[in-house]
Amino acid sequence: DAGVIQSPRHEVTEMGQEVTLRCKPISGHNSLFWYRQTMMRGLELLIYFNNNVPIDDSGMPEDRFSAKMPNASFSTLKIQPSEPRDSAVYFCASSHSSAQSYGYTFGSGTRLTVV
């Protein structure tokens, strides 16, 4: 298995532009998580899906952020419009809800810079 695949690895965009981050989870995993990591706040959970259904989006900072999971093999996190304070590393992770002791597998992350 290729693991959790995220794209792009790096994104530099101007304030006000739309940004879309993509994630392909491990085949067979039924839980998917989007995290944001900054020096100040560490890893923060933004939203997670169980069987493609959003379960908890209370970590999404504001209405500028949205996430979708149209099928079991693909998810997107969109920021519109982007702001400099959104600059961070965004990680996608997946797991199987019946194998909790194995934890999550993280993708390589997308480093977002908004200028």
Next chain:
Amino acid sequence: GQNIDQPTEMTATEGAIVQINCTYQTSGFNGLFWYQQHAGEAPTFLSYNVLDGLEEKGRFSSFLSRSKGYSYLLLKELQMKDSASYLCAVLLGGNNRLAFGKGNQVVVIP
């Protein structure tokens, strides 16, 4: 809210032993994980504890006391490649959700 505390940084010498502590106060507990994260990379799974006691896995051991809300990760025979951030994470009740501490940066010096 969830409160997971770790010291921010420590320095240790190659070949030594280092203990990284984690205290937690969370709404629900289904286990505690330790992850390793090298600079610029993704976190990777190290260990999982759900019962009190020590779990040993090679050079790494992890301890849990549920009554005290406390865990530690023990790294033995430190190597230069062990320089990384070590993240403590609590599996909350319900929907398989992990809450992370901010991580402890370990710097290994020759």
